Amino acid sequence: MDSEKLFNTIEDLGNDHIGTASDTPLRKDAFELSDIEKIASIKKDVHNILHTLGLDLTDDSLKGTPTRVAKMFVQELFGGLHPDRKPKASTFDNKYKYKEMLVEKNITLYSTCEHHLLPIVGKAHIAYISNGNVVGLSKMNRIVDYYAKRPQVQERLTMQVVQELQKVLGTEDVACVIDAKHLCVNSRGIRDVDSSTVTSEFGGAFKNPETRRDFLDYINLDTDF
Ligand SMILES: Nc1nc2c(ncn2[C@@H]2O[C@H](COP(=O)(O)OP(=O)(O)OP(=O)(O)O)[C@@H](O)[C@H]2O)c(=O)[nH]1
Numbered sequence: 001m002d003s004e005k006l007f008n009t010i011e012d013l014g015n016d017h018i019g020t021a022s023d024t025p026l027r028k029d030a031f032e033l034s035d036i037e038k039i040a041s042i043k044k045d046v047h048n049i050l051h052t053l054g055l056d057l058t059d060d061s062l063k064g065t066p067t068r069v070a071k072m073f074v075q076e077l078f079g080g081l082h083p084d085r086k087p088k089a090s091t092f093d094n095k096y097k098y099k100e101m102l103v104e105k106n107i108t109l110y111s112t113c114e115h116h117l118l119p120i121v122g123k124a125h126i127a128y129i130s131n132g133n134v135v136g137l138s139k140m141n142r143i144v145d146y147y148a149k150r151p152q153v154q155e156r157l158t159m160q161v162v163q164e165l166q167k168v169l170g171t172e173d174v175a176c177v178i179d180a181k182h183l184c185v186n187s188r189g190i191r192d193v194d195s196s197t198v199t200s201e202f203g204g205a206f207k208n209p210e211t212r213r214d215f216l217d218y219i220n221l222d223t224d225f
């Protein structure tokens, strides 16, 4: 790793927890190229990989692949590296005076393992207890999706989701559990098709065993994907 070139996330990209293990490691010049410039550059790289593997890039089926992959990386799979794509999670008053935990479960998750660039597929489950602010339900799904669209390790993704919601909601009382399959484990290497990885982050009130138990009971974790 070229450590001189690596810096922690700029503030707007991730959250306010600069310099913690939950930051996506980015170079300081990460945003100097436009998306169009990134696509043009990655297109050449993908072309080179396929060419090196011996493929004929003039073949009808392959000729569009470098552009297709480059666009997919910049705009889709790794779109969450760009702070402009961070969802606007506006809050509103908890006028219902609902005081119990709210659980958004079975949030579909597609991410990419940063060690092998292979898919991570799973479910995220989020809970929070309002201290006066409420966030629209779909914003939780969108926050998961935003951080998932980066090269990731599951531990970091779990922490980033919790930290972002803590910031948006103005409370520590947020928890997230992620249960996901890593294709780098399932389809290559050890090739264990059945295993999945569970990670959790319990903030504030969720450090209390009873509150945590309630959350886990609600989501009734059962890997069936
Ligand atoms: N902690 C953590 N590890 C991960 C995650 N995704 C993949 N890994 C692991 O990262 C490791 C990568 O390290 P290496 O041992 O260098 O990779 P490898 O030689 O391809 O290892 P094998 O997968 O065992 O063949 C592997 O063991 C992966 O299973 C993740 O989200 N979190």
Ligand SMILES: [Zn+2]
Pocket (backbone or CB within 6 Å): 113, 114, 115, 116, 117, 118, 182, 184, 185
């Ligand atoms: Zn991997």
